[in-house]
Amino acid sequence: MRIGKVTLTDFRNYASQTVTLKEGLNVFEGENASGKTNFAESLYCCAIGKSPRTQNDKEMIRWGADRASASVEVIKQYRSYEVRLIIDSKGKKRLAIDGVPAYKMSEILGVLNIVYFSPDELKLIKEGPAERRRFMDISLCQQSKPYLFNLQKYNASLAQRNKLLKSGLGINSLKQTLFVWDTQLAKHGAYITRKRYEFAQKLKTYAKNAHLKLSCEKEELGICLESSLDYDDIEAVAEQYRAALSANVEKDIDLSFTSFGCHRDDLKITLNDIDVRKFGSQGQQRSAALSLKFAEIDLFCGEVGELPVLILDDVLSELDAARSRRLLEMSADLQTVITCTHFDEDVPHSSFKVNNGCILED
Ligand SMILES: Nc1ncnc2c1ncn2[C@@H]1O[C@H](COP(=O)(O)OP(=O)(O)OP(=O)(O)O)[C@@H](O)[C@H]1O
Ligand SMILES: [Mg+2]
Numbered sequence: 001m002r003i004g005k006v007t008l009t010d011f012r013n014y015a016s017q018t019v020t021l022k023e024g025l026n027v028f029e030g031e032n033a034s035g036k037t038n039f040a041e042s043l044y045c046c047a048i049g050k051s052p053r054t055q056n057d058k059e060m061i062r063w064g065a066d067r068a069s070a071s072v073e074v075i076k077q078y079r080s081y082e083v084r085l086i087i088d089s090k091g092k093k094r095l096a097i098d099g100v101p102a103y104k105m106s107e108i109l110g111v112l113n114i115v116y117f118s119p120d121e122l123k124l125i126k127e128g129p130a131e132r133r134r135f136m137d138i139s140l141c142q143q144s145k146p147y148l149f150n151l152q153k154y155n156a157s158l159a160q161r162n163k164l165l166k167s168g169l170g171i172n173s174l175k176q177t178l179f180v181w182d183t184q185l186a187k188h189g190a191y192i193t194r195k196r197y198e199f200a201q202k203l204k205t206y207a208k209n210a211h212l213k214l215s216c217e218k219e220e221l222g223i224c225l226e227s228s229l230d231y232d233d234i235e236a237v238a239e240q241y242r243a244a245l246s247a248n249v250e251k252d253i254d255l256s257f258t259s260f261g262c263h264r265d266d267l268k269i270t271l272n273d274i275d276v277r278k279f280g281s282q283g284q285q286r287s288a289a290l291s292l293k294f295a296e297i298d299l300f301c302g303e304v305g306e307l308p309v310l311i312l313d314d315v316l317s318e319l320d321a322a323r324s325r326r327l328l329e330m331s332a333d334l335q336t337v338i339t340c341t342h343f344d345e346d347v348p349h350s351s352f353k354v355n356n357g358c359i360l361e362d
Pocket of ligand 1: 011012013014030031032033034035036037038039059060061062063314341
């Protein structure tokens with residue numbers, strides 16, 4: 001799939017902007033604070049339904065304006081869509097697909113598939129497990145509606161269970177009521193765990209290949225899901241899950257939260273068998289994060305049958321010449337949006353200049 005026309009109105013520092021992306025590599029070049037990340041953010045919002053950098057949607061309204069909108073034309077194999085994001089004067093966000101309001105995440109995710117990389121994405125390697133779960137969830141939710149459904153149900157049940165644990169009820173009545181939520185958590189948690197195992201397994205193969213290319217064959221990347229549940233027997237997972245929740249109930253009451261479950265899963269990432277989070281160099285961590293993103297592209301292609309759009313915000317400045325070159329070679333097969341302060345690589349590309357909230361095609 002690819003993005004065609006993009007229209008921004010009072011979105012961040014863009015008053016009124018229309019730009020049409022081309023196939024292949026689209027390079028957005030501009031000085032610091034010109035609006036490159038703002039542009040990338042508008043694409044992310046139309047794909048994922050929320051901003052990659054703020055929870056407060058009102059921040060995306062251009063200062064002095066009272067509402068913002070972004071519209072993206074998505075061109076797929078058999079038909080095209082228009083995804084429109086509006087943030088009204090109260091800061092309330094609305095999305096519509098071909099003019100039809102979309103109220104649920106499930107209606108939005110999957111229309112425009114993107115793989116997004118910004119310097120912030122380094123968190124994927126450097127920070128705690130929550131970032132890696134977010135990575136798995138965003139990827140899996142874009143590919144599969146049942147995954148999103150199970151995740152939403154799981155999170156709602158987990159919140160209810162934790163609320164009960166904090167309620168101060170006596171242990172016997174607690175145990176009886178918790179049972180209801182344990183059954184829900186086991187059902188949806190088992191599904192999520194299973195999908196994450198499958199995801200990690202496929203991701204491992206793709207990421208290993210991507211990393212070999214990116215590192216000029218110097219490093220072998222490994223991935224494994226660290227989950228409290230083993231995945232020997234698919235059928236038994238839900239039962240094991242419920243048993244583990246019951247076994248931990250007294251500990252959970254003491255802690256006032258649920259200590260077991262897929263909300264504690266992690267992905268362990270290694271380079272030449274060394275934990276990259278703890279011991280990797282800055283450049284290795286960056287490359288490993290990029291390799292995971294490239295693996296995500298291959299996964300999408302396998303699951304969805306169409307290539308996603310790759311968005312690379314400010315990535316080249318952080319890589320050495322050989323790795324930058326490799327990165328561009330690896331992006332050659334799909335529509336890619338790259339933002340940077342200057343671009344002097346000798347590869348075929350369409351060029352756009354960004355200047356103070358205005359984009360001009362070169
Ligand atoms: N709601 C808003 N209204 C108007 N301007 C805004 C708004 N939010 C952010 N800006 C401004 O937009 C400008 C461009 O921001 P952006 O992050 O897109 O820059 P950039 O081109 O990515 O720069 P860099 O190369 O430093 O990453 C910034 O100066 C910022 O203050
Ligand atoms: Mg930027």
